[in-house]
Amino acid sequence: MLHELEAAFRDSALAGEIAAAAELVRADEIAAEDRIAVYANNIVGSLTEVLENTFPAMQRHVGEENFAVIAGAFVRSQPPARPRLDLYGGGFAEFVDGFAPARENLPWLPDLARLEWAYHDSYFAADAPRFDPGTLGEIAPEEMLALTFTPHPATRAIASAYPIHAIWAAETLADVTETGYQALVTRPELDVAAWDVDAGGYLLFTALAAGQSLGDAALVAQTEEEDFDLQGALVRLFEWGVFRDG
């Protein structure tokens, strides 16, 4: 009996099928359906609120009502599989990508969701000491290009066909100016930051994160940016704290 009761409550919230749950409960001057609806609304409403808190830029750009429609659809189709709200929303970008009303008018929306999820995910990621570039002073110049680096566990990289960092940072879409099409999210200590990064810097980081040597990663970046400034890009990556010690 308990099994059927649980399924009936789940269906009342996620499928809008109130009848089965309502049959299980007593009615008085308040209808059983209305009593069940208190729970059903709270389930969908509270999970929608979790998404609102994780994806504030999306909500800002599409408006509260539209966001509630997209988020509500996601909640009903992909409710949390684990009892961890901090892990909920990782599939939102992919869902938004397949959400027809958004895809036509707001093609950048899935990438914005990816960036906001990266920011959220970075906040909760494991801690690690950041790489100290001062240690490079001990390396002979001819050995420099053979170096490898380990990405910090809280670093995330996002590439887009749209100026995604500017969209993320803008108060309104009218404020968006054409900038880089890549973003790096970092949290070397406790504060998360999202950085607008050019194609060369992005390729350098992703190649290094994949385990390539500094020399090989620089070649990858040069294929994209002919006048790629390796030293400048590397200094920025160190400042942002994208690598960990060891």
Place this chain on the structure above:
Amino acid sequence: MTETGAKSSGSFAELPIPAQAGIGLRHPHVLEIIEHTPDIAWLEVHSENYLAAGGARMRQLEAIRQDYPLSCHGVALSLGSVGGHDQTHLAQLRSLFDRFEPGLVSDHVSWTTTGGTYLNDLLPLPYTEEALDVICRNVDQAQEAFGRPMLVENPSSYVTFHASTIPEWVFMSEIARRTGCGILLDVNNIFVSSHNHGFDATAYIDAIPADAVGEIHIAGHARREMGAATILIDDHSSAPIDQVWDLLDHALAHLGATPVLMEWDGDIPELSVLTAVAETAQHHLDQAATGKLAHVA
């Protein structure tokens, strides 16, 4: 860099939860409390907010635990689930408890997860022999997994089931008797449910075995009109009303000195508003102690 990722078992001084008034720690107040260490007898966190691999929240909880007795109150254990425990969740909670050594750990007499779907609400159980068997099995397994006893909290609810055959106060007492767990008595929940379902709140409290109760919760609730009737909603968005303070007094007279916690989860006000409620609760605790002494004398 610190050894945040490392297990630091035994690194905190033992701080049991005192029989005084504490408050639920909420994110908007964390930095203020770390910086100014206001005079609050103890703090309670929602366990699930602190299961992350790393980051600011975990560091903040370390600082909090240095200065305050800490209780870990879960909202996601889903003790009433017929499908049993999420073993990963049990293990992650155990790690949290081993690391921060809370004075109390607790969760609710309700269910949240079904068939691998987490519904993020404290959903009601029918009070049947089947449900009693299920929740006692799950409490046994949780206490075994945690390596420590836990408290279970009476729920608020907006429905009663045709199938229910056991009064809620008997159901609560039976869980404690069969599993050896303690009871977290939420007097606001008793008030809300007594209104919604028409039972006597003071008789409920009197039926609870006093020696099983390890903690009391107080909170605010909302009234919602539904047609000609009114339903009370346990929204934790205001201070307790007078009748809930009266129920607290009734509970303290029945239970004796017990830790009391103020919960405030929605429309969270300034910290000073919460500490003022805690001061009022402490006044009620002090009055109860005085009354008891006078009575004995």
